[in-house]
Ligand SMILES: [Zn+2]
């Protein structure tokens with residue numbers, strides 16, 4: 001089959017690789033759509049991950065089912081979460097495989113869905129493999145994974161409809177966080193980001209005001225929009241020193257900061273304002289596929305207005321370049 005293989009820093013090539021072999025507990029999916037993820041870009045930019053086939057945000061049709069898999073039929077349209085717990089560690093032995101300390105992930109430790117076919121090694125109906133309701137397009141379905149991260153993160157903050165929430169960093173996770181907050185009925189959602197295409201997308205998702213962090217001071221703009229009180233909750237999706245500092249400064253007394261963005265570098269920070277304002281810092285990493293599939297089905301969340309570019313598998317290199325560099329890119333899809 002054809003697959004997009006990482007051959008060095010910023011060097012993706014579409015090559016012929018062996019077809020995947022179906023394990024007894026696995027399924028094989030013929031991929032329809034696969035999103036380029038911001039997390040992929042961290043590895044894409046570096047040397048040292050040669051041979052990686054990215055792709056963990058995908059949808060397609062089941063073409064083969066392992067002999068120990070129950071309730072999943074060939075021909076099912078689906079999306080899936082790809083992870084392979086070790087089965088040996090403290091968490092696995094407690095039945096909490098999602099906390100496995102040696103988790104292997106689809107698209108990183110084993111081959112992902114930037115390919116014609118992908119192997120999901122542990123296929124359990126409703127736990128790792130999710131059939132698609134008719135209402136969902138393949139593109140919606142390939143957006144379930146990032147949406148589910150936003151859903152999980154936002155719900156860690158348990159926002160009330162009367163809360164004022166700021167989303168900092170308008171990558172796809174931030175944009176979907178805006179959608180989820182609006183879907184939960186939060187009336188006032190502020191958003192701050194840099195690329196014009198993403199500011200426009202945030203507006204479409206219902207954020208108001210949308211702050212152009214490249215042109216104005218985010219903190220000042222947020223304080224101005226909140227009568228100098230600050231916000232109840234900050235969803236910090238950018239993951240750098242400046243945005244962390246802004247988050248601490250713009251959270252009002254008793255507020256929460258949801259840490260969602262991936263920090264590439266360590267922080268220097270003075271915990272005093274967290275202490276004096278009784279702030280809560282919340283780490284967020286998790287998902288909820290069933291809840292998000294329902295939201296997509298109801299139309300309260302959508303990948304329309306988020307997906308900006310589509311490339312065939314033969315142009316996977318261009319897809320990654322676009323996601324990393326093109327100022328008009330929001331979410332880039334590869335369609336094998
Ligand atoms: Zn992702």
Ligand SMILES: [Zn+2]
Pocket residue numbers: 085086087088089090091092097099100101102103
């Ligand atoms: Zn484990």
